[in-house]
Amino acid sequence: MENIYANISAETVKVLHDPNIETQDVTSSGMARREQFAKSNHLKAAVVCLGLLCVLLLTGIIGLCAHYNRVASDFEEEQTKLLTETDQLKGEIVNLQNKLLFMEHHFKMGWRHFGSSFYLFSTVEKTWEQSKQDCVGSGADLVIIDSREEQNFINGFNGMFWIGLSDRETEGSWKWVDGTPLTILYWKSGEPNSYGGEEDCAERSLIYSKTEQSWNDVPCGQLKLGICEKVAYP
Incomplete structure (x- = not known):
């Protein structure tokens, strides 16, 4: 039994004083921090890109709204113009019909x-x-x-x-x-x-x-x- 404990104690001391094991632990910790930092940078970059996309999307939406309003205004103006011209044409047709009736009546009367x-x-x-x-x-x-x-x-x-x-x-x-x-x-x-x-x-x-x-x-x-x-x- 004494030999067994002596061997375990010797192994434990060897492990605790093994420089390779300490180096491995330090290296693993650094890599973990670097990976975490890289992930953090990637996340920040993704957030920035997402923000830019949102800005671009909002700008596009505002531009589309402005364009739509211009198109709607132009359409309404053109529609009003067409309605006015249609009313004028209807009036001219009515006047022409009245003139034709007037002339027909007078021709019949010998004028x-x-x-x-x-x-x-x-x-x-x-x-x-x-x-x-x-x-x-x-x-x-x-x-x-x-x-x-x-x-x-x-x-x-x-x-x-x-x-x-x-x-x-x-x-x-x-x-x-x-x-x-x-x-x-x-x-x-x-x-x-x-x-x-x-x-x-x-x-x-x-x-x-x-x-x-x-x-x-x-x-x-x-x-x-x-x-x-x-x-x-x-």
Whole structure:
């Protein structure tokens, strides 16, 4: 027994004083710390990367939101514009339909269209004033000729017709029925002559000549046909 204890004690002392065993313990402890430090660094790096990814993701989301808001705003603006244009087109279609109905009605009633006006050549002879009142009753008035094109259009119809021109208020001061003074003249040669001092109303006459100059002054009480004029698209 004494030998056994002696051997165990010797082995124990040998182990406790073996430098290789101490070196192994120190080495293992250092490696463990280095591994722990490396893991810590890796974890920090992962956290930093995750943070950067979050920042990038948040930046992307903010950018997408801003882009979406711009797109939504542009879409809403374009939609409003299209709705406005659609309403305008609907209004234009309605106006066009009304114009077509207006024209169809007047064509059926015998009116003729030229430029921006409708013209009605009466078939019953009346005085200048009676012809004027007939025109007013139709929403028109005796024709006012204010261009060469209109004069040539009127001259395309034969006969003697009252036009909306007179000097009944002041002798020699010819005015149209709307009160505007005469500026464009298409009197026949030698007219107006106020023959007998009673020729205060104007007629368009093409009995003797088909020249551009076709106006003549005559007494307002004579019986003649009339030419009514109204705006084509009120």
